[in-house]
Amino acid sequence: MTVPPPPWRRAPSPRKRAEKPLLSPELVVRTALDILAAEGIRAVSMRRVAQQLETGPASLYAYVSNKEELDELMLDAVLGEIPCPEPDPEHWDEQVKEQVRRQVRAMMTYPGIAKVAWNTPIPVTPNALRQGEAMLAFLRAGGLDRKQAAFAGDALSMYAKAFAYEASGWTFGEYDPAHMAERERRMADYVQSLPAGAFPNLARIGQFFNAGTSADRMEFALETFVAGLRAVVRA
Incomplete structure (x- = not known):
């Protein structure tokens, strides 16, 4: 027999998915460098970085204009x-x-x-x-x-x-x-x-x-x- 909880106990709320970090130029570059360190330069692309950040490639262009700029920013970070x-x-x-x-x-x-x-x-x-x-x-x-x-x-x-x-x-x-x-x-x-x-x-x-x-x-x-x-x- 299932015993219901006391009426004064708050029912647990559905578990919320962790919020994604807000995008920024620094986060985009750091993510690209993480991919580079793990998989090499050939693996780094705007699409791959967007995938890692769980977003679409188009959203990255508000922070990095193209792959060439991303490369330069990665080099500068290193x-x-x-x-x-x-x-x-x-x-x-x-x-x-x-x-x-x-x-x-x-x-x-x-x-x-x-x-x-x-x-x-x-x-x-x-x-x-x-x-x-x-x-x-x-x-x-x-x-x-x-x-x-x-x-x-x-x-x-x-x-x-x-x-x-x-x-x-x-x-x-x-x-x-x-x-x-x-x-x-x-x-x-x-x-x-x-x-x-x-x-x-x-x-x-x-x-x-x-x-x-x-x-x-x-x-x-x-x-x-x-x-x-x-x-x-x-x-």
């Missing part, structure tokens, strides 16, 4: 996670190298964002400007003039993007591991089959190009470049 310390003239060279490392780490955290950086040759979003200004400040603190600092900053930015682009290409199917392993084997066999002495150096450097030497290669490039900048300052 750059915003990178600190910009005050320049230290006594340690400017280490600051330069560490800033490049930070940029590479940030771009590799979000595989594919380096591709966005390549497709945005002159970013002028707030955090992109802060990064550019910080690097120029480090280089100027080291004694480079404005032209030298501008050229050096441009080269370092391109290297950071290129390194992160290649490194993150191994994630989310940009490069198929099985295909690349087979290609590397065939290339090694081909080089070894060439006439003895034809390419004596190329035939012996394959051991230095693998995932285990990635960090060493980046550090070598950074140290060599910054050593050159030190020489410029001394001159």
Whole structure:
């Protein structure tokens, strides 16, 4: 027998569905970055972001005008996670190298964002400007003039993007591991089959190009470049 509740006890109200968060440019960008971090840049689209936010793609256009703008805003958000310390003239060279490392780490955290950086040759979003200004400040603190600092900053930015682009290409199917392993084997066999002495150096450097030497290669490039900048300052 079912016993009814006392008349003074309020009957439970139907459970309400949790309200969706209010849309905003920040929420749209954050959602896009979450998709990118989990699935890669190819998965990010206005439709996919709208689906994740349980809304229609048309509603996003009130906050982001198109996919190109969304890409730039994602890149700016990633750059915003990178600190910009005050320049230290006594340690400017280490600051330069560490800033490049930070940029590479940030771009590799979000595989594919380096591709966005390549497709945005002159970013002028707030955090992109802060990064550019910080690097120029480090280089100027080291004694480079404005032209030298501008050229050096441009080269370092391109290297950071290129390194992160290649490194993150191994994630989310940009490069198929099985295909690349087979290609590397065939290339090694081909080089070894060439006439003895034809390419004596190329035939012996394959051991230095693998995932285990990635960090060493980046550090070598950074140290060599910054050593050159030190020489410029001394001159």
